Amino acid sequence: MTTDHHTRRDRRAPRALDFPAIAAASAVPGRDAFVVTALYLATTLALTWPLAAGLTHDIAGDFGDPLFTSWVIAWDATHLGRGWWNANIFAPHPLSLAYSEHFLPQALQVVPLYLTTKNPVLCYNLLFLSTFVLSGLGMYLLGRELTGSGAAGAVAGLAYAFAPYRIASIPHLQVLSSAWMPFVLFGLRRHFATGRIRPLAGAAAAWIAQNLSCGYYLLFFSPIALCYILWELTTRRLWADGRALLCTAAACAMVFVATVPFVLPYLELRRLGFSPRSLFETQRFSADVYAYFTADPNLRLWGPIAQAWPKAEGLLF
Numbered sequence: 001m002t003t004d005h006h007t008r009r010d011r012r013a014p015r016a017l018d019f020p021a022i023a024a025a026s027a028v029p030g031r032d033a034f035v036v037t038a039l040y041l042a043t044t045l046a047l048t049w050p051l052a053a054g055l056t057h058d059i060a061g062d063f064g065d066p067l068f069t070s071w072v073i074a075w076d077a078t079h080l081g082r083g084w085w086n087a088n089i090f091a092p093h094p095l096s097l098a099y100s101e102h103f104l105p106q107a108l109q110v111v112p113l114y115l116t117t118k119n120p121v122l123c124y125n126l127l128f129l130s131t132f133v134l135s136g137l138g139m140y141l142l143g144r145e146l147t148g149s150g151a152a153g154a155v156a157g158l159a160y161a162f163a164p165y166r167i168a169s170i171p172h173l174q175v176l177s178s179a180w181m182p183f184v185l186f187g188l189r190r191h192f193a194t195g196r197i198r199p200l201a202g203a204a205a206a207w208i209a210q211n212l213s214c215g216y217y218l219l220f221f222s223p224i225a226l227c228y229i230l231w232e233l234t235t236r237r238l239w240a241d242g243r244a245l246l247c248t249a250a251a252c253a254m255v256f257v258a259t260v261p262f263v264l265p266y267l268e269l270r271r272l273g274f275s276p277r278s279l280f281e282t283q284r285f286s287a288d289v290y291a292y293f294t295a296d297p298n299l300r301l302w303g304p305i306a307q308a309w310p311k312a313e314g315l316l317f
Contacts, residue, residue: 040136061171070120076107077114134179136161142182168296180210
């Protein structure tokens with residue numbers, strides 16, 4: 001009887017014994033996170049130098065989208081709750097802020113700084129730099145969680161934060177604001193592995209931040225996140241677990257409720273006759289198969305030679 005009891009207990013050994021490295025990575029040491037954050041910050045400053053020497057008056061990229069985005073951030077910081085969607089452009093047309101991205105999550109990150117300095121360029125530059133650091137940190141956490149290796153996580157963070165495509169997107173803060181995606185997946189992974197609510201709440205908050213940071217990623221990433229949730233529920237056989245289903249449904253509902261109010265003004269513009277991009281424009285500004293063999297000329301190693309098929313928004317490699 002005793003032998004049989006021990007046999008049953010061995011068969012029910014914790015799953016962590018099958019993946020000891022991943023189990024050890026369940027709690028990320030603060031020192032390691034600090035070290036990789038410092039690494040990503042140093043890499044960011046080196047990559048964008050001399051921007052750090054002129055944060056208050058220089059600007060990354062060009063004088064088009066970055067200056068417009070700086071204005072949007074300043075508008076956000078000073079007009080929340082006071083005709084926010086009806087910005088002081090294109091009068092008398094309504095909802096003019098919705099003619100582009102609203103950048104609310106980015107603005108909320110720098111509201112105290114803007115109210116103190118009244119310098120939208122400084123705020124923009126700090127947000128710009130932070131996109132690289134946060135992207136690296138988020139992917140580090142996810143990579144370490146999946147592999148159990150801090151080194152693998154650090155390399156994954158470097159690859160994600162400084163991918164060649166991001167160099168071509170330097171003038172577009174919304175496109176650079178992709179940091180929240182790995183945080184979402186990290187939180188979901190921790191929730192399904194431990195059953196704890198806190199990682200799920202963090203994943204939901206990061207998902208909301210990602211949805212509101214960039215309309216493209218709202219459409220691109222949300223289906224991926226939903227598919228990942230379905231995959232976790234299926235592979236862990238949680239479809240009969242009422243608590244797991246309830247928690248997951250509540251988190252998804254929270255994301256939906258928080259996102260919809262920021263989508264409605266864009267739908268209202270369509271109802272008012274605001275024309276979307278034509279099919280020709282969509283094709284012109286979309287990547288094609290050649291984009292995977294075309295690089296930004298600012299990439300020193302292969303940028304000058306991978307220029308056979310250059311086109312707007314078509315530099316991916």
